[in-house]
Amino acid sequence: MRTTVAVRNISKMLDHFSQYNPSPLSIKQFIDFGRNPCERTSFTFLRKELPVRLANIMKEIHLLPENLLRTPSANLVNQWYAQSFKDLLKFKDLEVSDKILTQFCESLIMIRNRHSDTVQTMAQGVLELKENYPVDQQTENSIQYFLDRLYMSRISIRMLINQHTLLFGTDLNVTSNSRHVGSIDPNCDVVSIVRDAYENARFLCDQYYLASPELQLFEHNRNMPNAPIQVVYVPSHLYHMLFELFKNSMRAVMEFHGDKETVPPVVANISLGNEDVCIKVSDIGGGIARSQIELLFNYMYSTAPQPSKSASPTVPLAGYGYGLPLSRLYARYLQGDLVLQSCEGFGTDAVVYLKALSSEANELLPVFNKTSSRFYKTTI
Numbered sequence: 001m002r003t004t005v006a007v008r009n010i011s012k013m014l015d016h017f018s019q020y021n022p023s024p025l026s027i028k029q030f031i032d033f034g035r036n037p038c039e040r041t042s043f044t045f046l047r048k049e050l051p052v053r054l055a056n057i058m059k060e061i062h063l064l065p066e067n068l069l070r071t072p073s074a075n076l077v078n079q080w081y082a083q084s085f086k087d088l089l090k091f092k093d094l095e096v097s098d099k100i101l102t103q104f105c106e107s108l109i110m111i112r113n114r115h116s117d118t119v120q121t122m123a124q125g126v127l128e129l130k131e132n133y134p135v136d137q138q139t140e141n142s143i144q145y146f147l148d149r150l151y152m153s154r155i156s157i158r159m160l161i162n163q164h165t166l167l168f169g170t171d172l173n174v175t176s177n178s179r180h181v182g183s184i185d186p187n188c189d190v191v192s193i194v195r196d197a198y199e200n201a202r203f204l205c206d207q208y209y210l211a212s213p214e215l216q217l218f219e220h221n222r223n224m225p226n227a228p229i230q231v232v233y234v235p236s237h238l239y240h241m242l243f244e245l246f247k248n249s250m251r252a253v254m255e256f257h258g259d260k261e262t263v264p265p266v267v268a269n270i271s272l273g274n275e276d277v278c279i280k281v282s283d284i285g286g287g288i289a290r291s292q293i294e295l296l297f298n299y300m301y302s303t304a305p306q307p308s309k310s311a312s313p314t315v316p317l318a319g320y321g322y323g324l325p326l327s328r329l330y331a332r333y334l335q336g337d338l339v340l341q342s343c344e345g346f347g348t349d350a351v352v353y354l355k356a357l358s359s360e361a362n363e364l365l366p367v368f369n370k371t372s373s374r375f376y377k378t379t380i
């Protein structure tokens with residue numbers, strides 16, 4: 001008896017919160033708030049906004065093709081979302097107190113940890129689907145549409161949680177005097193992130209191929225030619241994108257030129273204009289046919305059985321294949337993009353576009369509504 005009442009109450013709450021559209025914040029709003037942060041204000045905003053964002057994506061999870069939703073892994077992810085939604089509902093109408101604020105922070109950390117393996121677990125779910133059911137084009141389209149929205153929603157929820165826990169949490173290793181505002185660097189030096197990503201990708205490349213391409217880096221600061229190119233951004237997001245692109249370029253170059261004495265360098269061109277910051281990573285790794293490019297962003301295509309860690313001690317440059325679609329979501333999350341331009345038989349340019357102005361870098365959030373639900377209905 002108790003469970004049915006509880007289940008009915010949750011689904012009522014789900015309908016209630018999914019009626020609200022998520023409220024996108026800009027990097028400028030994150031920074032301005034973080035410079036003079038008020039925990040009670042953040043708590044009051046998040047105890048509504050987080051259930052709204054969770055409810056919006058949970059309504060879509062429930063619209064997934066039955067064959068996927070019924071897989072053990074997709075079902076597990078669904079349970080994580082339901083539990084986190086319940087955890088947050090406990091704070092819905094509570095009187096704010098220091099004790100409640102501390103409990104809220106602890107709940108956010110628990111929620112973040114609960115969902116840390118969502119991407120791998122969903123990839124496992126897609127694998128379980130592929131191994132047990134025929135997957136027609138329509139199901140594949142709805143899975144592609146859904147996973148892009150699930151991961152974009154997840155990026156945004158983790159951003160809100162990270163800002164609150166970094167600004168108000170008791171975690172001591174967050175040096176309070178660091179000029180970062182939560183996970184945001186107001187003066188993110190693009191060249192240093194590019195060099196970091198290159199060096200770490202190069203390390204893996206050296207391990208796997210016993211050699212690696214050099215880096216040639218050029219800066220083009222349109223309005224202040226000799227000033228370093230800086231942007232208000234989340235360094236870990238930028239690093240994730242660039243690390244992925246350098247790995248792919250190095251893999252293509254080493255596969256294409258690996259038998260030669262020397263391999264051609266990877267070239268990074270960084271530019272700052274009035275609207276855009278661009279990081280172009282160029283290689284002459286043989287390129288890939290235009291018809292294959294879309295597949296690189298396809299979750300179904302790039303979900304292959306995991307190289308078991310024990311079997312191959314050297315870490316391959318390839319992951320579970322979601323690196324590129326996730327990197328594009330990180331770029332798009334704050335109104336940027338990640339674009340591939342490959343010339344088969346020659347090489348590939350990959351461009352990361354970021355908004356130069358923090359006031360234009362608004363969160364891009366999936367909204368559950370008739371349009372999105374219609375997409376699932378017509379594509380199942």
Ligand SMILES: O=C(O)CCCOc1c(F)cc(-c2c(C(=O)NCc3ccc(C(=O)O)cc3)noc2-c2cc(Cl)c(O)cc2O)cc1F
Pocket residue numbers: 244245247248249251252253283285286287288289292296317318319320321322323324340342347348350
């Ligand atoms: O698993 C992961 O996470 C990494 C997933 C990703 O793994 C890949 C990878 F790193 C690099 C390439 C690749 C090739 C290639 O491979 N060319 C030779 C060939 C062309 C066609 C075919 C074919 O049609 O079969 C086979 C080889 N050419 O350009 C790129 C290339 C791709 C991207 Cl996204 C980039 O940022 C830079 C690049 O140079 C393809 C990948 F797929």
